[in-house]
Amino acid sequence: MRKDESGDYVLLSNIYASQGEWNRVEKVRKLMDDSEIKKQPGCSQIEADDKAFLQYLFNLKPKPNSGNLDT
Numbered sequence: 001m002r003k004d005e006s007g008d009y010v011l012l013s014n015i016y017a018s019q020g021e022w023n024r025v026e027k028v029r030k031l032m033d034d035s036e037i038k039k040q041p042g043c044s045q046i047e048a049d050d051k052a053f054l055q056y057l058f059n060l061k062p063k064p065n066s067g068n069l070d071t
Contacts, residue, residue, distance in 0.1 A: 006032065006039040 001008045009032040016024040032039075 006037050009037060010039060
């Protein structure tokens with residue numbers, strides 16, 4: 001596993017989750033946090049009739065000292 005690639009950690013965590021290996025999911029996520037590896041927020045785009053209707057980002061961690069969510 002590449003130590004500086006968040007996608008490797010997320011993929012491994014998702015594989016464990018799909019098998020119900022929740023202790024291993026927790027260990028991988030903790031390793032990611034302890035290594036200060038940051039995952040890029042997800043981005044989705046909804047299209048219909050070849051037109052983009054909605055594009056949005058997900059970053060649900062609130063900023064320090066803020067009650068607002070990043071969007």
